[in-house]
Amino acid sequence: MVENRSFGDVLAYAILSLAVLIIAFPVWLAFVASTHEAATVMNGNMPLTPGGHLWENYTRVLTSGTTQSSEPVGRMLTNSLISAVGIAVGKIFISILSAYAVVYFRFPFRKTAFWIIFMTLMLPVEVRIYPTYKVVADLKLLDTYTGIILPLIASATGTLLFRQFFMTVPDELLEASKIDGAGPFRFFKDTLLPLSTTTIAALFVIQFIYGWNQYLWPLLITTQDSMQTVVIGIRKMLTSTDTKAEWQLAMATAVLAMLPPVAIVVFMQRLFVRGLVETEK
Amino acid sequence: MANVNLTDVKKVYAGGVEAIKGVSLSIGDGEFCVLVGPSGCGKSTLLRMIAGLETTTAGKIDIGGQVVNEIEPAKRDIAMVFQNYALYPHMSVYNNMAYGLRNRGMSEAEIKTRVGEAAQILEIGSFLDRKPRQLSGGQRQRVAMGRAIVRHPKVFLFDEPLSNLDAKLRIAMRVEIRKLQRRLKTTSIYVTHDQLEAMTLADILVVMNGGRVEQIGKPIELYRKPLTTFVASFIGAPPMNLFPVERVAKAGLNGLPGNAGIVGVRPEDLVLGVGSANSGGLGLDLTVDAIERIGAETFVYGSNGDTGEVMVRVPGDDAPALGATVHAAAVRGKLHVFTGDGRTRIEL
Numbered sequence: 080m081v082e083n084r085s086f087g088d089v090l091a092y093a094i095l096s097l098a099v100l101i102i103a104f105p106v107w108l109a110f111v112a113s114t115h116e117a118a119t120v121m122n123g124n125m126p127l128t129p130g131g132h133l134w135e136n137y138t139r140v141l142t143s144g145t146t147q148s149s150e151p152v153g154r155m156l157t158n159s160l161i162s163a164v165g166i167a168v169g170k171i172f173i174s175i176l177s178a179y180a181v182v183y184f185r186f187p188f189r190k191t192a193f194w195i196i197f198m199t200l201m202l203p204v205e206v207r208i209y210p211t212y213k214v215v216a217d218l219k220l221l222d223t224y225t226g227i228i229l230p231l232i233a234s235a236t237g238t239l240l241f242r243q244f245f246m247t248v249p250d251e252l253l254e255a256s257k258i259d260g261a262g263p264f265r266f267f268k269d270t271l272l273p274l275s276t277t278t279i280a281a282l283f284v285i286q287f288i289y290g291w292n293q294y295l296w297p298l299l300i301t302t303q304d305s306m307q308t309v310v311i312g313i314r315k316m317l318t319s320t321d322t323k324a325e326w327q328l329a330m331a332t333a334v335l336a337m338l339p340p341v342a343i344v345v346f347m348q349r350l351f352v353r354g355l356v357e358t359e360k
Numbered sequence: 361m362a363n364v365n366l367t368d369v370k371k372v373y374a375g376g377v378e379a380i381k382g383v384s385l386s387i388g389d390g391e392f393c394v395l396v397g398p399s400g401c402g403k404s405t406l407l408r409m410i411a412g413l414e415t416t417t418a419g420k421i422d423i424g425g426q427v428v429n430e431i432e433p434a435k436r437d438i439a440m441v442f443q444n445y446a447l448y449p450h451m452s453v454y455n456n457m458a459y460g461l462r463n464r465g466m467s468e469a470e471i472k473t474r475v476g477e478a479a480q481i482l483e484i485g486s487f488l489d490r491k492p493r494q495l496s497g498g499q500r501q502r503v504a505m506g507r508a509i510v511r512h513p514k515v516f517l518f519d520e521p522l523s524n525l526d527a528k529l530r531i532a533m534r535v536e537i538r539k540l541q542r543r544l545k546t547t548s549i550y551v552t553h554d555q556l557e558a559m560t561l562a563d564i565l566v567v568m569n570g571g572r573v574e575q576i577g578k579p580i581e582l583y584r585k586p587l588t589t590f591v592a593s594f595i596g597a598p599p600m601n602l603f604p605v606e607r608v609a610k611a612g613l614n615g616l617p618g619n620a621g622i623v624g625v626r627p628e629d630l631v632l633g634v635g636s637a638n639s640g641g642l643g644l645d646l647t648v649d650a651i652e653r654i655g656a657e658t659f660v661y662g663s664n665g666d667t668g669e670v671m672v673r674v675p676g677d678d679a680p681a682l683g684a685t686v687h688a689a690a691v692r693g694k695l696h697v698f699t700g701d702g703r704t705r706i707e708l
Binding site: 255259 | 446
């Protein structure tokens with residue numbers, strides 16, 4: 080019995096390790112490519128061990144950019160960070176408030192309001208891209224952070240998530256708050272918000288990554304290089320008509336672009352677990 | 361400290377369901393009133409109306425001389441203990457108790473004094489820094505009561521506060537609640553479905569059924585002189601034996617008023633083995649079907665063709681054999697007689 084289980088364990092770990100290898104290998108290749116010269120990467124026999132040009136490649140992309148895109152990656156990373164944080168925070172703000180309204184307030188057409196929010200799930204950015212572009216352009220928001228962030232923050236997913244969570248909070252807590260003299264805003268701030276920490280953390284992770292990986296929308300509404308996000312930057316580095324693409328620099332940018340989402344996941348996971356341990360409905 | 365007066369209070373829900381069909385009730389200053397009844401009888405709804413958590417469709421609710429129908433829960437000067445305690449899970453015990461006081465703009469120094477006082481009374485001083493989830497059920501119960509008493513309200517409202525505790529703790533807390541209420545002398549309204557809790561806690565006992573009050577009075581009065589068969593069978597454990605008059609016609613019963621329809625006798629008032637020597641009393645010949653021994657007393661279930669099942673309470677563990685025929689008798693003074701619909705008591 081004991082032996083059986085340990086065999087099962089070994090098998091499970093073997094499969095998991097294999098999966099990790101398969102997923103991690105391209106990432107490793109990207110890293111390796113970012114540490115070699117252009118010639119080494121381009122000659123078709125890319126080594127599997129890091130080369131000696133790490134410092135050179137990374138300083139170059141961070142400070143001066145590549146031949147195709149003159150904007151330094153530092154600037155692009157800042158743009159991405161501002162958009163991603165803006166989108167994540169905006170989404171959480173809007174959806175927690177709308178879920179609060181839908182769950183706790185009795186107003187005419189409450190159900191209708193909820194279903195309208197729910198229906199927007201079927202309308203992703205790509206579907207409504209023309210009217211949205213028109214609105215943003217008319218509001219003179221092209222090439223601004225507001226223009227990148229605002230159309231993306233309405234979130235049915237977030238509203239739905241918070242609604243489901245709020246519905247599990249016992250009514251007695253609301254009633255106890257009423258008797259304790261807390262109005263609707265105090266109840267929200269003092270009770271509902273602290274209880275939602277875990278949900279907020281989860282949603283922040285998801286939405287940050289969603290915002291960070293936005294490609295189509297920022298591509299459409301940014302025309303200046305100084306407003307580019309890093310995802311667009313990488314793409315631009317590889318489209319070259321007359322020169323060779325600088326793969327080592329593109330890969331260095333890709334590695335840099337991977338770091339913030341990884342950091343967010345690692346950091347928020349701590350908060351996530353802490354939230355899970357500490358709160359109880 | 362306040363009187364609570366309800367005048368013809370009614371509650372009709374939006375769908376037209378009448379939950380409370382006109383209740384009038386007067387609770388004196390410092391009295392402990394228990395609302396008891398089966399589930400769905402409206403007792404919790406009535407309590408929540410007094411708290412202001414439910415609107416009142418008609419009638420007047422008066423707390424301390426002020427009609428509170430249109431006043432918010434927070435301004436009614438009441439405190440409530442919920443069945444599931446409803447402690448704020450993310451706040452420490454101290455903050456749970458302090459929250460309501462802070463919302464009222466009380467100074468931190470005053471809050472500290474009040475919470476300290478309550479913590480001492482309830483013996484929860486040693487875990488003021490803990491979160492509710494680190495406490496046992498009984499401790500949470502105490503914190504919930506602490507949250508109520510720091511407020512020094514006019515009225516305490518309890519909504520089945522002990523039903524989530526195990527049997528032993530429930531008895532201990534029951535005694536404590538009573539002691540606490542005597543000490544604080546705060547008018548209290550307590551909802552329960554447990555008749556034992558109701559009997560032991562109440563100064564005034566209100567038995568409710570189907571949105572109406574069946575009977576109001578001191579617990580022992582309700583036990584001795586139930587006005588309806590509902591009260592008769594609800595108050596007292598094990599419940600009263602009730603028979604249609606014609607079924608016990610042969611049992612020695614005579615001289616009953618013409619409108620008598622139902623005769624009741626408590627299991628503890630039936631005596632085994634004694635002939636019906638007393639005139640006009642009840643004498644039943646029963647076959648013993650089942651016996652329950654619980655130590656200090658024994659319940660004997662017997663029957664005969666006329667009466668159906670009859671329960672007799674015998675002190676000690678001495679009981680007749682199964683299948684034996686026994687004679688159970690009750691004196692006339694211990695009988696309860698009601699009209700045929702069970703709604704009116706007839707004094708013999």
